[in-house]
Amino acid sequence: MQTALSTLQLQPVSRFNTFPSRLNDSFRPPIEVEAVEVIEDIVTPQFSKRLPFIEANTKEVTINHLKDECVVPVFSKDNEITISHPAFIEAVWSAASKVFPRESIEKPSIRVSHVIKGRTPEAIHKNVKDLLDEDKTIYWERMMFCFEIPSICEDIRGNRLNLTIGGVRAYNHMNLYSKKSPEKFKIFIGFKNMVCCNLCVSTDGYQSELKVMDVRSLFNSAVALFQDYNMAKHLYEMGGLQESYMTEHQFAQFLGKSRLYGFLPKSEQKKLPQMLMTDTQIGMIARAYYNDESFSVPQGSKEINMWNVYNLLTGANKSSYIDNFLDRSLNATQLAEGLNKALYEDSEYSWFIK
Structure with missing residues (x-):
């Protein structure tokens, strides 16, 4: 199988192998790259359960939870909606599908923290003990996700590394009490060590403060980052550590x-x-x-x-x-x-x- 990186001149440590994806049929690249792909939840086989890539005080959730059970914050001055967590994930996933169209991409692993609780307008005057589930609203202040492209991988010192893409959204880094302004995101492309699920991130594979106004700009910025990332150099430098x-x-x-x-x-x-x-x-x-x-x-x-x-x-x-x-x-x-x-x-x- 020819990968999207076949034109790269790789150093000796950099060998890209192909492996069948357990979820190969669950995600398909967008037919039109100009449209952001909608990701649906699927059942993950039990044997694919792995260690978390982040621990701290995070909780694992599904994309359907973010879509169906969470509200989306707005900029309070003009009531303009923010880019939702699911829209962020789907934009980055679509960008990866455009840059790596021949590769199998696994479903995102999503972790959240710092829940923000609220209530519907109809429940404003209810006592806390009288609130029903349908009266309550939540959204997550901080969210991180990543997904693997296991058909692009490497072995360093007996550790398999899978190409991994993901991002972070933290509403606490924004002023939601103002008018709508550029929204901040973090996106990366690097490798995940499958022995321990540690993430390996390099300078050219990370954009620490991406500011955009809409999903289209988010998609285009992710495509640019993935295309500029020097995978061979990153692998070579990591491989050199074993010497x-x-x-x-x-x-x-x-x-x-x-x-x-x-x-x-x-x-x-x-x-x-x-x-x-x-x-x-x-x-x-x-x-x-x-x-x-x-x-x-x-x-x-x-x-x-x-x-x-x-x-x-x-x-x-x-x-x-x-x-x-x-x-x-x-x-x-x-x-x-x-x-x-x-x-x-x-x-x-x-x-x-x-």
């Missing part, structure tokens, strides 16, 4: 310096690369160094593979809230690549391990 090792002393230095980072004088902090992990997440990385089932240091060894270090970082990031998740995911990639360079030469990341 490097960090000593126990260097890893301990990294953890200690990471804790110090947040307390540095601002003038000193500005001279260093950004480090977005929280103290709690640094503690999780330390614990996983010895206890993670897939990426801990080998028993009796005094060094750890940089591919494993990267996965310890992305694993800790799964505890982030939805609105911070993708920024920290990209930061984990930058940290791993920067630390890898610092092992061999003077680099801006040397402070973390010396």
Whole structure:
């Protein structure tokens, strides 16, 4: 099967294999790419159940829940409706179908958090104890989704990586009390490590603050991001991590310096690369160094593979809230690549391990 990337000149680590999709018949590319595809819920086979790609305080929902059981917020000054969560998901899914028309695309996995409760106008004067289900309204302040394209994959150190696309919507990053203005979204294309469901995001595969007024602009921006993403380069850089090792002393230095980072004088902090992990997440990385089932240091060894270090970082990031998740995911990639360079030469990341 020829993939949409057959014209790329891939480095040795980058081999694209084809696998049959479990949900191959459930989603079909739009017949007309100018129309946004409508995604319907389908029953997922039990054997396809996987670990969540994000944990924190999130809840898994279906797209039908978002369509049928949630209201859509408006800009209060002019009562203009916002782009709904389902419309966002369907626009990105349609963009992926346009860019990868020959690939099998699985259904979206959707996580939400921070429910906003309300009530219908007819129930305004009811006591809380008297409210019926039909009197209540909800919408989710924060939503993240991703879907896999399993026919485009790679293997790094025995870990299968599936091409993955997704996005984040966080109403708390917008002013809904104003007139209608450009709405903010985050979209990405990268890989999901199927061993742990950690997401791997690179700089050119992530748009951190996409501002659009309508679904058409959202669709076009997603298409542009997917077309500009250098998949071969991303895979090559991740594959290169397996050739490097960090000593126990260097890893301990990294953890200690990471804790110090947040307390540095601002003038000193500005001279260093950004480090977005929280103290709690640094503690999780330390614990996983010895206890993670897939990426801990080998028993009796005094060094750890940089591919494993990267996965310890992305694993800790799964505890982030939805609105911070993708920024920290990209930061984990930058940290791993920067630390890898610092092992061999003077680099801006040397402070973390010396």
